[in-house]
Amino acid sequence: MPQILELIQDDHDFIRGLFDELESNPETRDVRCITLRRELPGHMYAEEGTLYARLRSVAPEEIQQSLNDHTGIRETLARFETIPLRDDAWMPALRDLRERIEAHFTSEEKEVFARAEHHLSRVSLFELSETFQREKGVAARSVAV
Ligand SMILES: [Fe+2]
Numbered sequence: 433m434p435q436i437l438e439l440i441q442d443d444h445d446f447i448r449g450l451f452d453e454l455e456s457n458p459e460t461r462d463v464r465c466i467t468l469r470r471e472l473p474g475h476m477y478a479e480e481g482t483l484y485a486r487l488r489s490v491a492p493e494e495i496q497q498s499l500n501d502h503t504g505i506r507e508t509l510a511r512f513e514t515i516p517l518r519d520d521a522w523m524p525a526l527r528d529l530r531e532r533i534e535a536h537f538t539s540e541e542k543e544v545f546a547r548a549e550h551h552l553s554r555v556s557l558f559e560l561s562e563t564f565q566r567e568k569g570v571a572a573r574s575v576a577v
């Protein structure tokens with residue numbers, strides 16, 4: 433798998449692990465929520481500035497659908513964050529957020545990755561990985577402020 437796709441896959445797996453932990457371990461929920469708040473928007477922001485930007489001209493409908501998914505995830509995350517940890521609505525909201533994210537990750541790993549491997553050279557996929565890391569750093573700093 434070319435470099436940027438590996439980075440994206442690693443992020444997906446890390447975020448899946450966060451959800452496992454959020455569901456199963458009440459003790460660490462507050463810390464994991466902070467990590468999710470940092471990782472998930474940064475991941476989406478970096479995808480938009482790299483892979484999506486490069487694939488937009490060759491697969492406009494698919495990329496538009498992925499951008500719509502990101503908008504939906506951002507809105508669902510914002511609603512989820514208004515629910516207190518001890519509220520009965522918290523776990524259903526967590527599962528709802530997770531389902532939405534999982535559906536998006538799956539479509540990226542199947543369709544968007546295949547597009548990328550087909551349309552972009554290995555060199556550009558490798559170069560994009562550097563930009564991806566940089567954009568994630570930019571996003572993380574803007575959350576921290
Ligand atoms: Fe995405």
Ligand SMILES: [Fe+2]
Nearest residue numbers: 440479537540
């Ligand atoms: Fe992703």
